[in-house]
Amino acid sequence: MSAITKAREQITVMAKSLYDRGLTHGSTGNISMRLDDGTYLVTPTGSSMGFLDPARISHLSETWALLSGDVPTKEIPLHTAFYETRGATGAVVHLHSCHSVALSLLPEIDQDSVLPPLTAYGIMLLGKVKLLPFFVPGDTAMGSAIRGLAGKRSAVILANHGPCVAAKNLEAAVYAMEELEATAKLALLLRGTSPSLLAPEQISQIVTRFDVDWT
Known part of the structure; x- marks a missing residue:
């Protein structure tokens, strides 16, 4: 099995799990992955994450020109901005998950920090999650907003739209996205109560031990 075929299969499996x-x-929702040769795989526009055909996943050049597969998602500006500003990015996952949107x-x-400090893993996997304003889906201004963060955030939530997470590889991006949605759900369940948040010194311990960017 070629590297590109294997990567397409991995995207299909992960996407179906999320769906x-x-x-x-x-x-x-959409997913992108950077391959070792600098090209990209991106889920096609209008496709369902639960029913992807691996062979039709878009294969794009280093300059984001279509090489094979279907036309990619219209959210390409969102993905490209993360790859350009966070050099270690190997995959980007963008969803419309219910609790994060709520x-x-x-x-x-x-x-500046949408998720309250409820759990250690929310901090470890995501750092601070930035809330960005609403953009019409596909608007190139989304990319400009990500670039404006200068690579300081690996996760954002687009208001009235959904979260987007960048990580070193697809597995890490999916796990971080799952943590984001779980933390958002916890925050909503606890709304109106007085939960015991992690104290500043506890957050500092987590940030130091796991080398989290907490700026």
Whole structure:
């Protein structure tokens, strides 16, 4: 099996897992992966994450020109900005997951750090999650907003739209996305209560031990 075939299969398996567990629905969400030769695989526009055909996953050149497969997602500007500003990025996952979107709509949310410090893994896998304003899907301004972060955030939530996570490889990006959605769900379940958040000194210990960018 060639490297590109194996990578397409991996995207298909991961995408179906996300879909089957309700983290994305219909034809929403998209995934990209950077291959060792500098080219990219991207899920096609209008495709369902639960029913991808590996052979039709878009294969793009280093300059994002279509080499094979179907036309890629219209959210390409979102993906390219992460690869350009975070050099270690090997994969990007963007979903319309319910709890993350719901959290983005609450007026009291801290736009610089959407997720409250509820668990160690939320901090370890995501760092601070930035809330970005609403953009029409596919708007190139989304990419500009990501570039404006200068590579400091690996995860964002687009208001009224959904989260996007960049990581060193596809597995890490999927796991981080799952943690983001789980933490958002916890935050909503605890809304109106007075939960015991991690204390600043506990956060500092996590950040130091696991080398988390907490700026």
